[in-house]
Amino acid sequence: MGVDTKTLDRICELSRIEIKEENKQDVISKLDNVIHWMDSLNEVDTSKVEPLVNVSSLFGSAPWREDKATGGNKVEQVLKNAPSQMEEHFLVPKVVE
Amino acid sequence: MTKSTSSYIIKGEKHDWEVVCGLEVHCQIKSESKLFSNAPANFGSAPNSNVEFLDAGMPGMLPVINEECVRQAVRTALSLNAQVNNVSEFSRKNYFYADLSLGYQISQADKPIMGPGVVVLDMPDGTTRNIGLERMHMEIDAGKSMHDQHPDSSFIDFNRAGVGLMEIVSDPDIRTPEEAGAFLRKLRAIVRYVGSCDGNMDEGSMRCDANVSVRPVGSTELRTRCEIKNVNSVRYVMQAIEIEALRHVELYEAGRGDEIIQSSRLFDPNKGETRSMRSKENAHDYRYFPEPDLLPLVVSDELIAELKAKLPELPDAKKERFIQEFKLSPYDSAVLIDDRNTAEYYEIVAKIADPKLSANWITTNLFALLKEENKTIANSPISASNLGKLIKLITDDVISGKIAKQVFEIMATDDKDPEKIVEEKGLKQITDTSAIEKIIDELIESSPENVQAFKEGKTKVVGWFVGQVMKQTQGKANPGVVNKILKDKLS
Numbered sequence: 001m002g003v004d005t006k007t008l009d010r011i012c013e014l015s016r017i018e019i020k021e022e023n024k025q026d027v028i029s030k031l032d033n034v035i036h037w038m039d040s041l042n043e044v045d046t047s048k049v050e051p052l053v054n055v056s057s058l059f060g061s062a063p064w065r066e067d068k069a070t071g072g073n074k075v076e077q078v079l080k081n082a083p084s085q086m087e088e089h090f091l092v093p094k095v096v097e
Numbered sequence: 098m099t100k101s102t103s104s105y106i107i108k109g110e111k112h113d114w115e116v117v118c119g120l121e122v123h124c125q126i127k128s129e130s131k132l133f134s135n136a137p138a139n140f141g142s143a144p145n146s147n148v149e150f151l152d153a154g155m156p157g158m159l160p161v162i163n164e165e166c167v168r169q170a171v172r173t174a175l176s177l178n179a180q181v182n183n184v185s186e187f188s189r190k191n192y193f194y195a196d197l198s199l200g201y202q203i204s205q206a207d208k209p210i211m212g213p214g215v216v217v218l219d220m221p222d223g224t225t226r227n228i229g230l231e232r233m234h235m236e237i238d239a240g241k242s243m244h245d246q247h248p249d250s251s252f253i254d255f256n257r258a259g260v261g262l263m264e265i266v267s268d269p270d271i272r273t274p275e276e277a278g279a280f281l282r283k284l285r286a287i288v289r290y291v292g293s294c295d296g297n298m299d300e301g302s303m304r305c306d307a308n309v310s311v312r313p314v315g316s317t318e319l320r321t322r323c324e325i326k327n328v329n330s331v332r333y334v335m336q337a338i339e340i341e342a343l344r345h346v347e348l349y350e351a352g353r354g355d356e357i358i359q360s361s362r363l364f365d366p367n368k369g370e371t372r373s374m375r376s377k378e379n380a381h382d383y384r385y386f387p388e389p390d391l392l393p394l395v396v397s398d399e400l401i402a403e404l405k406a407k408l409p410e411l412p413d414a415k416k417e418r419f420i421q422e423f424k425l426s427p428y429d430s431a432v433l434i435d436d437r438n439t440a441e442y443y444e445i446v447a448k449i450a451d452p453k454l455s456a457n458w459i460t461t462n463l464f465a466l467l468k469e470e471n472k473t474i475a476n477s478p479i480s481a482s483n484l485g486k487l488i489k490l491i492t493d494d495v496i497s498g499k500i501a502k503q504v505f506e507i508m509a510t511d512d513k514d515p516e517k518i519v520e521e522k523g524l525k526q527i528t529d530t531s532a533i534e535k536i537i538d539e540l541i542e543s544s545p546e547n548v549q550a551f552k553e554g555k556t557k558v559v560g561w562f563v564g565q566v567m568k569q570t571q572g573k574a575n576p577g578v579v580n581k582i583l584k585d586k587l588s
Binding site: 014053054056057060061062063064065066067068069070071072073074075077078079081084086087088089090091092093094095 | 128129130134135136137138139142143144145146147148149150153155161162163164165166167184186194195242243244246247249250251252253254255381382387389391392393394395
């Protein structure tokens with residue numbers, strides 16, 4: 001897989017960064033190098049290896065919790081670090097669809 | 098552009114088009130506490146009181162899965178004829194929004210708890226149709242924003258944040274708005290039977306996203322789809338699909354197909370249109386990665402078998418049993434099993450009175466009464482046993498169907514034993530032949546012209562005689578007996 005201008009533009013948009021037009025070719029070739037270096041991982045045959053999601057999964061599976069509602073009721077503590085609050089709600093800049 | 102009602106084809110100038118639709122349904126899992134925290138999961142508490150530090154996105158807090166939520170998901174999967182995956186995994190779905198304090202949603206990506214399944218739709222003509230399910234995964238709900246409380250800020254309440262959800266994803270098998278409606282109703286019936294979700298779309302415990310595209314009839318391609326987000330009633334889902342499909346057809350027909358881009362849209366029922374969601378227009382990438390705080394979720398075969406053995410009778414099995422046991426039509430049976438309470442009510446009635454007549458009375462008179470009084474069958478003003486007794490009075494020839502409706506009206510305000518009402522109001526049918534004979538003799542005497550008309554072959558005049566008898570007896574004469582006596586006397 002190679003990096004082209006279109007891919008670079010999308011990465012820029014997703015990462016909210018801007019790259020000057022004259023620097024784009026340079027960045028593309030550097031990114032391309034990194035990706036091709038990653039390709040060397042494909043040289044290892046992993047077809048018979050189960051993917052490992054979490055190193056700890058070698059030691060077992062997720063513990064389960066009994067369904068008891070023993071928490072909550074700590075409005076004051078929950079809101080303590082809120083930059084802005086009102087009537088026991090967090091207050092944030094308005095985003096309306 | 099017109100659309101044919103039978104098969105739902107949208108006719109354009111250039112092509113006939115068909116709808117290709119898949120639904121994603123979010124069902125809130127019924128449990129006491131949240132999916133990964135021990136905060137209460139109920140609806141309607143004081144703002145931010147059902148919140149643990151984890152739900153508020155405080156650093157250093159660890160998620161621990163709620164066993165009841167796992168059981169509910171497994172029950173649901175089993176009732177959807179689906180495969181339960183013994184090992185499933187959680188991932189982080191990253192996005193930045195004020196109602197998601199963690200900055201990511203704990204969800205399942207590559208290995209969900211449920212694999213392929215199927216939902217059987219009951220169509221109004223009595224036929225069935227299978228809609229494939231791709232998967233179901235578990236995830237956490239987000240908090241709630243309120244935009245109308247403050248001039249330039251939004252209020253955020255995290256009570257809902259962290260509540261367990263099951264997201265059920267269908268294959269793009271749905272071809273008409275009606276099928277989408279039938280799919281949602283069936284899914285809702287199933288989760289309610291199993292008790293894994295309330296299924297109340299108006300309260301948000303069940304929410305639906307619809308993926309819609311169109312293609313020329315006969316083609317098998319999948320064209321660019323648009324996702325209509327968060328539609329909150331069955332009717333709106335059907336309308337949204339219809340409107341979105343027409344929008345696509347118009348654009349394709351006008352040669353502007355490239356304006357259809359894969360995007361999220363909102364349905365506005367007031368304006369009858371869908372429109373693009375600005376916040377979702379910008380490119381985003383969820384950067385899914387395995388949730389490092391959670392080990393894989395392992396569900397043993399023993400647990401699956403145990404939960405399967407305890408499942409209640411499910412809608413499809415009940416529908417089949419009603420057809421066999423009570424000789425109902427597939428459609429009547431489907432209507433009655435739709436709601437578990439209705440099915441239970443019906444069974445009580447059908448054990449007392451004629452099953453077919455019971456089905457008719459419930460789906461017409463009782464449903465109309467419930468609608469009028471804005472009640473559900475669980476708090477029906479008429480008890481099942483009393484309705485059964487009333488219907489039995491008809492088949493036992495104690496009262497006529499017409500009188501039964503009068504008694505039904507009385508029962509609607511005073512749920513008494515119908516036999517007592519019939520007794521008190523003197524509504525018992527007159528089956529005493531001598532009393533009826535007497536009235537008929539008098540009629541023959543007083544109106545020889547009608548008797549003459551009958552003798553000349555105008556048999557319709559019988560109706561006049563019946564009407565007169567009914568009038569004089571306030572409708573209490575047994576119509577069968579009246580007809581028989583008239584026939585004997587006139588000829």
